Amino acid sequence: MARTHWLERPDVRIRYAASGCGPALLLLHGFPTSLELWDPIAKVLAKTHTVICPDLRGYGKSKFTSSAFASQMCRTKMVEDQLALLDHLGFSSTVICGHDRGARVAYRLALSYPERVSDLIVVDILPTVDLINGFDWFQAMNTPDWSVFGSGEAWIKDLLAHDPDLFIHRTLKSWTERDHVWPLEMTDVFIQAFRDSFVRDACFADFAAITDFDYPFEQELYRNRAQILSRCLCVVGSNSLGQSMQTVESSWARLAKQLTIEKLSSGHFVPAEAPHELFLTIDKFLNMTNRNGLSQLAE
Numbered sequence: 001m002a003r004t005h006w007l008e009r010p011d012v013r014i015r016y017a018a019s020g021c022g023p024a025l026l027l028l029h030g031f032p033t034s035l036e037l038w039d040p041i042a043k044v045l046a047k048t049h050t051v052i053c054p055d056l057r058g059y060g061k062s063k064f065t066s067s068a069f070a071s072q073m074c075r076t077k078m079v080e081d082q083l084a085l086l087d088h089l090g091f092s093s094t095v096i097c098g099h100d101r102g103a104r105v106a107y108r109l110a111l112s113y114p115e116r117v118s119d120l121i122v123v124d125i126l127p128t129v130d131l132i133n134g135f136d137w138f139q140a141m142n143t144p145d146w147s148v149f150g151s152g153e154a155w156i157k158d159l160l161a162h163d164p165d166l167f168i169h170r171t172l173k174s175w176t177e178r179d180h181v182w183p184l185e186m187t188d189v190f191i192q193a194f195r196d197s198f199v200r201d202a203c204f205a206d207f208a209a210i211t212d213f214d215y216p217f218e219q220e221l222y223r224n225r226a227q228i229l230s231r232c233l234c235v236v237g238s239n240s241l242g243q244s245m246q247t248v249e250s251s252w253a254r255l256a257k258q259l260t261i262e263k264l265s266s267g268h269f270v271p272a273e274a275p276h277e278l279f280l281t282i283d284k285f286l287n288m289t290n291r292n293g294l295s296q297l298a299e
Contacts, residue, residue: 002042004035007054007085011072012064014081016054020046023118024091026082027053030100030125031145032171032203033269034060036189037099040275045282052089056101057081058202060193069205074213078105079112086116095286097121099271101206104128104214107228107255111221114229119286120256121233123270123278124240128210129218130251145171149207157204164194176267177239186272222254232256233285235278237266260285 002019017035025045029037035053042051055062056078064072071077082105086094093116098106103122110117125131135146148156160167168191172182193199234252236245245263252259262281266274 002046002051002053007081007088009081009084011066012057012077012081013062014054014057014085015061016052016085017042018050018052018089019043020049020051022049024086024089024094025049025051026086026094026096026106027051027271028056028082028096028098028102028105029053029059029271030098030102031206032059032168032194033100033190034193036060036186037269037271039186041271041279044279049095050089050091052085052094054081054085056105058206059101059199060189063198069201070208070212073202073205074209074217075105075108076213076217079109082109083113083116092116093118095119095121097123097282099123100125100268104210107232108214108218110228110230110232111226111255117230119231119233120228121235121282121285122252123235124237124268126248126251127218127255128214129222130247130254132211132215134247146207149204150211152204152208157200160200161197164200165191168194172269175240176269176273177265180267180269180273182272226255228256228258231258231285232260233281234259234261235270235281236261236263237268237270237273238263239266240268240270 002017004015004017007014007016027038027042029035034055038053042053045051057064058073066072095118096106096109103125106120107122110120168187172187232252234248236248249261264270264274264277264281270278
């Protein structure tokens with residue numbers, strides 16, 4: 001992992017790593033991970049780009065000062081953090097690639113600030129409005145994190161506080177393909193973060209923010225027929241979303257007219273499970289010529 005730095009903002013302290021040179025490439029992790037999720041691929045991408053990997057607010061080591069957790073964890077706040085980070089590093093625009101929660105931040109940024117996004121890559125999610133509108137009993141059974149964290153019940157928080165390690169191990173195992181082995185140094189980072197009650201509370205607030213803040217905000221964007229103006233690559237794990245490719249395509253086609261969809265052999269955590277394939281997919285999409293980086297993925 002590249003050396004980490006800190007961005008000090010009035011209401012939040014953001015940890016980030018930056019490496020390489022060239023145009024900006026912002027990599028945003030998802031739930032329940034941190035910037036280390038991108039370690040298998042960041043070094044190679046840094047051959048042609050300045051790769052910027054922050055901890056989203058509330059995750060990893062990025063902490064905010066307010067006690068109003070739900071409002072602090074909405075996508076609007078997270079987008080503001082990324083804009084401030086880009087400004088801090090001197091970039092007027094960026095390629096932005098997000099996984100899971102990070103992808104929600106990425107496409108919101110592309111919708112709200114199109115002049116700041118040259119290309120958009122979303123990894124293994126559906127847009128928030130489509131996800132919630134299509135949520136049913138089957139979906140709830142296959143995504144228990146929504147039932148657990150969406151409730152915000154005190155007894156559930158107590159259970160997670162009793163054994164946060166078990167939750168991380170269970171989540172990483174159940175959301176990946178069966179033969180994937182997680183590096184111990186990566187899982188240890190996720191576990192250490194989740195042992196912090198602040199991070200667990202922020203995760204609960206993140207789920208609340210999706211329904212209380214993000215969903216109505218994005219409904220309004222839909223009503224106004226907002227469009228992603230940049231090219232958009234949607235990467236899907238073949239053993240993950242539980243949605244047909246037709247559903248994925250129709251959902252993203254409503255937002256992005258310049259849409260490319262690629263399915264990779266992976267569970268949900270594509271950057272960790274299929275870094276080689278993800279690099280090739282991003283490389284092709286961005287028309288990069290970084291073939292020397294392929295050997296580094298095997299190191």
